Amino acid sequence: xxxxxxxxxxxxxxxxxxxxxxxxxxxxxxxxxxxxxxxxxxxxxxxxxxxxxxxxxxxxxxxxxxxxxxxxxxxxxxxxxxxxxxxxxxxxxxxxxxxxxxxxxxxxxxxxxxxxxxxxxxxxxxxxxxxxxxxxxxxxxxxxxxxxxxxxxxxxxxxxxxxxxxxxxxxxxxxxxxxxxxxxxxxxxxxxxxxxxxxxxxxxxxxxxxxxxxxxxxxxxxxxxxxxxxxxxxxxxxxxxxxxxxxxxxxxxxxxxxxxxxxxxxxxxxxxxxxxxxxxxxxxxxxxxxxxxxxxxxxxxxxxxxxxxxxxxxxxxxxxxxxxxxxxxxxxxxxxxxxxxxxxxxxxxxxxxxxxxxxxxxxxxxxxxxxxxxxxxxxxxxxxxxxxxxxxxxxxxxxxxxxxxxxxxxxxxxxxxxxxxxxxxxxxxxxxxxxxxxxxxxxxxxxxxxxxxxxxxxxxxxxxxxxxxxxxxxxxxxxxxxxxxxxxxxxxxxxx
Numbered sequence: 001x002x003x004x005x006x007x008x009x010x011x012x013x014x015x016x017x018x019x020x021x022x023x024x025x026x027x028x029x030x031x032x033x034x035x036x037x038x039x040x041x042x043x044x045x046x047x048x049x050x051x052x053x054x055x056x057x058x059x060x061x062x063x064x065x066x067x068x069x070x071x072x073x074x075x076x077x078x079x080x081x082x083x084x085x086x087x088x089x090x091x092x093x094x095x096x097x098x099x100x101x102x103x104x105x106x107x108x109x110x111x112x113x114x115x116x117x118x119x120x121x122x123x124x125x126x127x128x129x130x131x132x133x134x135x136x137x138x139x140x141x142x143x144x145x146x147x148x149x150x151x152x153x154x155x156x157x158x159x160x161x162x163x164x165x166x167x168x169x170x171x172x173x174x175x176x177x178x179x180x181x182x183x184x185x186x187x188x189x190x191x192x193x194x195x196x197x198x199x200x201x202x203x204x205x206x207x208x209x210x211x212x213x214x215x216x217x218x219x220x221x222x223x224x225x226x227x228x229x230x231x232x233x234x235x236x237x238x239x240x241x242x243x244x245x246x247x248x249x250x251x252x253x254x255x256x257x258x259x260x261x262x263x264x265x266x267x268x269x270x271x272x273x274x275x276x277x278x279x280x281x282x283x284x285x286x287x288x289x290x291x292x293x294x295x296x297x298x299x300x301x302x303x304x305x306x307x308x309x310x311x312x313x314x315x316x317x318x319x320x321x322x323x324x325x326x327x328x329x330x331x332x333x334x335x336x337x338x339x340x341x342x343x344x345x346x347x348x349x350x351x352x353x354x355x356x357x358x359x360x361x362x363x364x365x366x367x368x369x370x371x372x373x374x375x376x377x378x379x380x381x382x383x384x385x386x387x388x389x390x391x392x393x394x395x396x397x398x399x400x401x402x403x404x405x406x407x408x409x410x411x412x413x414x415x416x417x418x419x420x421x422x423x424x425x426x427x428x429x430x431x432x433x434x435x436x437x438x439x440x441x442x443x444x445x446x447x448x449x450x451x452x453x454x455x456x457x458x459x460x461x462x463x464x465x466x467x468x469x470x471x472x473x474x475x476x477x478x479x480x481x482x483x484x485x486x487x488x489x490x491x492x493x494x495x496x
Contacts (some may be wrong), residue, residue, distance in 0.1 A: 004072035015054040017062040024461035030061035042105035045098035070234035077240030079247040080164035085139040100139040107138035108356040128193040128287030137189030149418035157211040172229035181241035186289040200404035219291040219409030220448040240445025245269040251440030253288040253459040264410035268307035283392035284352040302351035302389030306344040331376035341487035342377040384484040407436040422472040
C-alpha cells in the first residue's frame, strides 16, 4: 500500500491538493485560486473547466513538492464546495453553461413562487432542506429552462448534472463514472433524506428529468467500487467522497451524537452529529446526511453564507487591508467596534433567517469610526452569526453544547476565536491540524482503502492546539447579541 492519502479539496475560491500520512498530518500542500464571475447582481458563477484545470495542476504540484509520485498514493479522497451546479455533455465532457455557485441568488423568485404554493413544509419533510436558492435543485431547473435545448437533451440522457464532486470524478476517470456521494446528494433538494434515494416528488416539483442525475454512492468506498483515477499514467483508487462541511465534521472526529464543529471558510458552517436518524429542526436549521461508512450518519446544520468572504471584501472591495492576514492586527488596534455592526448579507442571510433578499448593512457608524473599527466589526459579525446558529442548534438538539471544535482559514485568527468563545459562552477548541475538510476526505478514503482500520484510530489522531475559554459575562454577551439582532433586522428584505 502507498505511503500517503491524497485529498482533493475543491473550494469556492481555490483548488487544493494535500498529501496526508498515517498520523493525519499534512506532508505537502498545493493551492491555486480561480476566477469568480458576477454577471448580474446576486449572480455568482464559476468556469467548471477552470476548476478542473486548477485541480489537475495542484495534483501534479503537490506530488512534486513532496518529492514523490502517484505510485506512493494509496487512495484519493475528494471534498468540495457543495451546492454549486454543473451541467455538461456526456459525450464531450464540455459544460453547456457556467457553473452556478452555491452563493448565487438568481432563483430567489422561483423559490418564493414555490413557497406561495404551500410547498415549503413538504419540501422540508422530504429533503431536510428549505426552499432557498442556496441548493442545487432550483439552479439545475434554471439551467434546463434557460440553456437552449437543454431540457430536451437532458431528457434524452445527453446531459449530466452534478455538484463539483461529480464533475471531478467524471474528469478524473475520463468520463467513466457519473456519481455523487450521499452527503453531496443531500444538498441538492432532490434527495429523499430518510432513504438516500432521488425523490420522485421533488423531481416532479422542480421539473428535473431523472436521466441527467448521477448515481448515489456511499462516502467511503472499497478500492474496486469506482473506476480508478489516472494520475500521470498511474491508476489510483478513489475511495472517499464528501461535501466540504460533512468532511470537516468527520475530520474533526465528531463521531458521537452531540459533537459539533464550526468551519470558518468563505461561509461559516456549524454541523452537529445527529446520529443514525434525521433530526428535524423547529428553528430553521437543516437536516442533512453527514456520511455513510457502512451506515448513514445524519447531521444538523446551520449555514452562514458570508464569513471569510467579508475579509476578502475588505481587501478587494474596500482596499482597507492588503492581505487577509492583516485584519487581525488592524482589528486589535481598538478594544471594540465602537458601536458599529457589520451584517455581511452580501448573498442574503442563511440560518436561522433564510432571507434571500437581505443585503449587507453597516449600522452604528459615527465620525469616530475608523478602518480598525470596521475590521473589528467584520470579525465580530462572523462570531455573532455563529452564535445565532448555535442557539438554534441547542434548542433543536435539546442539549447544551459543551465545546465547539473549529477549523478553516479564519480559525487561525486568535482575536476572532476569543471573541467567539466570549459570545458563545463555551470553550472553543482549535486542533493542531486545521485543514480538517481535506483531512476528513482523506480519512474517508483511507478507511475505504484499509489505510486506517477504524474511527477510533482516527479519533486518536485528533490533537488540540489551543483552547479559548470564555472571558466575558453572559450579560455582556446578551447585550451585544440584542444589538446584533437589531442590525440584522435592518438588513432584511432589502432587495425584494
